[in-house]
Amino acid sequence: MKRLLVVRDSAAAVAFGSVALTGTVPLWCSAIVVVALGLSLVGVHPLARQRRWTVLSLLLVAVGLVVLTFRGYLELPVAAVSFTALVLAHRLAGAPGASTDAQVLLAALLLTAGAATLSGDIWFALCLVAFTFLSCSFLCLSILSAHRTDAAPALRQVGVGMIAAVIGACVFFVVFPRVSWNLAARRGGPGVLGQVTGLSDRVSLTGSGNIKTNPRAVAKVKIEPDPLVRELGAYWIARRLTQFNGTAWLPESSVVGRGLTIDVAPPTASDVIQTVEILPAYGSPTLVAIAQPTRFTGAFGLSASGQVPIALVRGVGDEVHFAADFPQYSYRARSSSRVRADEPQSDLLTLPPLDKRIASLARTIVGDATEPHVRALRLETYLKRNYSYALDLDGDVQSPLANFLFDSKRGHCEYFATALAVMLRSLDIPSRVVIGFYGGSRVGDRYVLRAGDAHAWVEAYVPGRGWETLDSTPDAGRAAQPQPFLLALSDLVLSIEEAWRSRVVDYAFADQAELARSVARTVRPLSFPGLPNLPRNALIYASLTLVVIVIAARIGRRSEKKPRHPATKFLDAFLRRLHRVKLAPEKSDTLDAVAERLSRQHHPLAGAVDVARRRYFEARFGRVPLRRGEARWLLKSFDAAAARHRATRSRERRTS
Amino acid sequence: MKLPARWRAYRRLRITRMGRAYLLVTVGVGIGALNTGNNLLFLVLGLMLAIVVLSGVLSERVVRDLEVRRLLPEGAFAGDTFRVRFEVAKTKDRGFALQIVDEVLGASAFLPQVHGSAMVSAVAKAPARGPLALSRVRVSTLFPFGLFEKIRDMDVPQVFTIWPRPQQFPVEILEGIPATVDGRTRMRNGDGDLAGLRDLAALEDARRVHWKKSASALKLLSVERDREDRSQFVIVLPAALLGSQLELACSGAALVTIQLLGRGADVGLMASGTHIRPSHGRAHQGRLLTALAYVGCTQ
Numbered sequence: 001m002k003r004l005l006v007v008r009d010s011a012a013a014v015a016f017g018s019v020a021l022t023g024t025v026p027l028w029c030s031a032i033v034v035v036a037l038g039l040s041l042v043g044v045h046p047l048a049r050q051r052r053w054t055v056l057s058l059l060l061v062a063v064g065l066v067v068l069t070f071r072g073y074l075e076l077p078v079a080a081v082s083f084t085a086l087v088l089a090h091r092l093a094g095a096p097g098a099s100t101d102a103q104v105l106l107a108a109l110l111l112t113a114g115a116a117t118l119s120g121d122i123w124f125a126l127c128l129v130a131f132t133f134l135s136c137s138f139l140c141l142s143i144l145s146a147h148r149t150d151a152a153p154a155l156r157q158v159g160v161g162m163i164a165a166v167i168g169a170c171v172f173f174v175v176f177p178r179v180s181w182n183l184a185a186r187r188g189g190p191g192v193l194g195q196v197t198g199l200s201d202r203v204s205l206t207g208s209g210n211i212k213t214n215p216r217a218v219a220k221v222k223i224e225p226d227p228l229v230r231e232l233g234a235y236w237i238a239r240r241l242t243q244f245n246g247t248a249w250l251p252e253s254s255v256v257g258r259g260l261t262i263d264v265a266p267p268t269a270s271d272v273i274q275t276v277e278i279l280p281a282y283g284s285p286t287l288v289a290i291a292q293p294t295r296f297t298g299a300f301g302l303s304a305s306g307q308v309p310i311a312l313v314r315g316v317g318d319e320v321h322f323a324a325d326f327p328q329y330s331y332r333a334r335s336s337s338r339v340r341a342d343e344p345q346s347d348l349l350t351l352p353p354l355d356k357r358i359a360s361l362a363r364t365i366v367g368d369a370t371e372p373h374v375r376a377l378r379l380e381t382y383l384k385r386n387y388s389y390a391l392d393l394d395g396d397v398q399s400p401l402a403n404f405l406f407d408s409k410r411g412h413c414e415y416f417a418t419a420l421a422v423m424l425r426s427l428d429i430p431s432r433v434v435i436g437f438y439g440g441s442r443v444g445d446r447y448v449l450r451a452g453d454a455h456a457w458v459e460a461y462v463p464g465r466g467w468e469t470l471d472s473t474p475d476a477g478r479a480a481q482p483q484p485f486l487l488a489l490s491d492l493v494l495s496i497e498e499a500w501r502s503r504v505v506d507y508a509f510a511d512q513a514e515l516a517r518s519v520a521r522t523v524r525p526l527s528f529p530g531l532p533n534l535p536r537n538a539l540i541y542a543s544l545t546l547v548v549i550v551i552a553a554r555i556g557r558r559s560e561k562k563p564r565h566p567a568t569k570f571l572d573a574f575l576r577r578l579h580r581v582k583l584a585p586e587k588s589d590t591l592d593a594v595a596e597r598l599s600r601q602h603h604p605l606a607g608a609v610d611v612a613r614r615r616y617f618e619a620r621f622g623r624v625p626l627r628r629g630e631a632r633w634l635l636k637s638f639d640a641a642a643a644r645h646r647a648t649r650s651r652e653r654r655t656s
Numbered sequence: 657m658k659l660p661a662r663w664r665a666y667r668r669l670r671i672t673r674m675g676r677a678y679l680l681v682t683v684g685v686g687i688g689a690l691n692t693g694n695n696l697l698f699l700v701l702g703l704m705l706a707i708v709v710l711s712g713v714l715s716e717r718v719v720r721d722l723e724v725r726r727l728l729p730e731g732a733f734a735g736d737t738f739r740v741r742f743e744v745a746k747t748k749d750r751g752f753a754l755q756i757v758d759e760v761l762g763a764s765a766f767l768p769q770v771h772g773s774a775m776v777s778a779v780a781k782a783p784a785r786g787p788l789a790l791s792r793v794r795v796s797t798l799f800p801f802g803l804f805e806k807i808r809d810m811d812v813p814q815v816f817t818i819w820p821r822p823q824q825f826p827v828e829i830l831e832g833i834p835a836t837v838d839g840r841t842r843m844r845n846g847d848g849d850l851a852g853l854r855d856l857a858a859l860e861d862a863r864r865v866h867w868k869k870s871a872s873a874l875k876l877l878s879v880e881r882d883r884e885d886r887s888q889f890v891i892v893l894p895a896a897l898l899g900s901q902l903e904l905a906c907s908g909a910a911l912v913t914i915q916l917l918g919r920g921a922d923v924g925l926m927a928s929g930t931h932i933r934p935s936h937g938r939a940h941q942g943r944l945l946t947a948l949a950y951v952g953c954t955q
Contacts, residue, residue: 102674113685116696132703139801143753149768154752158800161710169702178693507695607875614862641874
């Protein structure tokens with residue numbers, strides 16, 4: 001019984017997990033359910049004898065949730081799912097029994113239905129399938145558990161049936177027409193892992209660079225024209241920072257413009273167009289695009305009610321961010337490969353009081369070069385060659401920049417960018433630090449930006465040449481540096497998620513129509529003389545389906561052959577002989593009735609039938625088994641008697 | 657108008673309480689899916705409908721290819737409980753969670769699993785005296801999920817004899833019944849030395865059968881052994897008895913039969929055209945009780 005309850009509780013846990021992974025259920029509600037699950041798994045049911053007041057308290061909670069919903073603190077689906085979760089916890093804490101088990105499973109089923117409205121992730125599908133298998137196994141076992149019997153054959157049948165049911169459900173999903181406008185499922189929140197991007201609103205030289213090893217995808221981008229390379233190696237600009245206080249680059253919060261379309265530079269015909277999907281893990285409202293972005297437009301926030309167009313806000317330094325908060329966004333951006341030549345708008349030469357050695361070092365590095373472009377390149381090259389990239393840095397230091405340049409000589413991209421920008425400014429070359437991403441690896445037909453791709457570099461203004469991109473970070477430290485295994489796993493998860501989203505979550509009537517067209521399409525028609533052209537694809541699909549069904553039926557029909565009772569085998573053989581002599585019992589007759597009838601009629605074979613009948617009953621139920629050869633001997637005797645009877649009858653017929 | 661057997665539905669479906677709740681949730685999910693167009697709800701709906709179909713398919717596999725045989729004792733006394741056995745044979749696959757019910761007998765048994773053949777017994781209570789016509793046995797299963805109960809009614813016609821309950825005669829009836837002594841009859845149905853072989857009489861004890869000789873002769877032959885002299889009695893039931901008087905008379909006759917046979921006497925019976933020669937033994941007792949069960953029955 002305990003093991004059975006573990007199966008039930010596992011099903012409930014998986015169903016609750018499908019909801020919990022969305023991150024939308026209130027924490028207190030999740031805690032109650034987890035505690036109830038834990039207690040039930042160890043066999044403790046605190047509410048076994050107290051039902052009335054707990055039901056009253058559930059009703060009070062329901063009223064509270066309704067009030068919160070009407071006041072706008074909770075969304076209706078979230079409130080409904082939370083209440084269902086509390087009902088599940090209440091039932092788990094109750095005394096186990098047939099009705100309690102049914103209530104637990106029904107509450108869990110309602111939770112999975114609720115999770116379908118709150119989640120769009122592939123985890124939901126895994127939880128749904130797991131819940132189905134666990135709950136069906138529990139129901140099957142509970143029917144047989146009260147009686148000591150081997151449940152393995154029953155579970156095998158149910159297991160095979162469940163696989164067929166999942167396939168059938170997939171076919172139903174594909175074929176059933178979508179009669180309403182398909183609203184994309186609610187995009188989940190960042191989930192239990194939270195937001196991870198290293199894109200913050202400032203660059204501070206006091207942190208470590210652990211983000212570099214994080215392979216989580218934060219954005220997916222479709223690029224037109226498609227560059228068709230595996231690693232893009234591009235700079236993605238998010239924000240430009242101009243004010244340095246000695247330890248950090250600070251943002252400017254002034255708003256320059258607002259609208260559905262923001263042009264940060266004149267767009268050109270040769271711009272690269274990017275369709276960007278910001279994932280929940282991104283964690284920042286700032287838009288990002290390949291250097292140099294020219295236009296941002298078509299921004300949508302993705303929520304339970306579908307896509308909502310949102311405005312964009314332009315700040316100082318061409319930073320563009322979303323005007324509203326959503327867990328996920330999508331937008332389009334255009335980028336030009338042309339170097340921007342607009343004059344610097346703000347004072348990009350200001351420096352706080354710094355270690356005098358920094359300026360001196362800058363002058364030493366540039367040597368006798370006078371051209372700003374050459375000076376900049378020398379500084380960039382010097383830093384790249386003479387300093388090493390490191391993520392594990394010492395704790396807080398008094399002057400992190402001086403420590404980087406003169407003591408440790410190791411740091412991450414923010415140190416390299418800061419050092420370059422400061423030294424450029426010390427040589428009267430306007431410069432600013434740019435933060436964003438570097439890289440872009442291809443997954444499917446899109447490019448993925450990972451949390452570890454977050455990067456900082458420098459833009460320096462050179463009169464006559466415009467804004468030049470300078471990156472003094474050693475090459476190995478630019479893009480994300482996750483473990484190869486984690487990277488491969490992340491890519492696999494991304495591919496699966498992409499397929500899940502495009503083929504399941506966003507599956508629409510148009511996709512069904514396309515599927516129907518592809519089935520009916522006669523790419524290479526099969527033509528037989530006198531017959532119309534046959535759709536090849538449809539025939540292939542139908543043949544494959546038939547083959548699968550036949551194989552499955554054969555596998556299902558194959559079962560262990562248990563030998564029948566010897567007396568039953570003897571009876572079957574005897575019945576076949578009776579059938580041959582046309583004395584077989586009719587459908588409603590028993591053998592007893594046949595023997596009695598033959599005896600009343602004084603049939604010559606009545607005695608033989610009676611002998612066989614009585615011997616069968618003795619052997620089958622009377623614990624006097626047939627001896628070796630006795631069954632064969634009885635049958636032979638009957639055959640001989642039947643032959644004699646036939647001979648007698650034919651003699652009588654000839655005589656008459 | 658009664659439909660021919662092959663046209664009548666031979667399966668019935670009963671939705672359990674949990675099944676009703678499940679169907680309600682399925683309808684709710686279906687409405688939600690159609691209304692919102694949420695693809696994940698379609699996925700849930702598809703799975704729920706597939707479970708319903710799977711339940712129907714698996715329960716049909718359980719009740720299909722099933723044979724049930726009812727095994728009854730020779731008879732039972734009215735008002736007494738007796739054990740009825742059901743032999744269930746599954747010619748293909750396995751059957752799970754089979755509930756076997758004979759509504760006429762009021763007996764029900766549960767078979768958790770059957771592969772090949774299996775036996776299960778149940779306790780029933782014998783109603784009034786007389787032949788009891790048994791017809792159908794209901795086989796049902798909640799397998800696999802307990803959402804629906806699939807019921808199959810199987811025709812297993814049989815006649816079961818319910819003997820009169822042995823009861824003391826009221827004095828006034830006893831006075832009206834003459835005792836008839838039939839004199840001595842055969843001396844060759846005892847337990848002594850072998851005296852010979854003869855044909856086995858109807859309803860005679862099968863333990864006297866000589867099987868090997870019977871198989872050779874192709875008829876049942878009973879062994880005759882010398883016996884000692886016994887007292888002989890013939891119970892005569894007047895034809896004019898009806899209703900409760902007849903029942904009392906049969907009950908009393910049953911008691912007397914048992915008591916006399918228990919004392920080693922030969923007992924016979926004359927009632928309603930039935931004449932059974934005095935004899936002894938358990939099988940003879942069964943014959944007498946059966947004859948008493950049929951007294952006054954027109955069918």
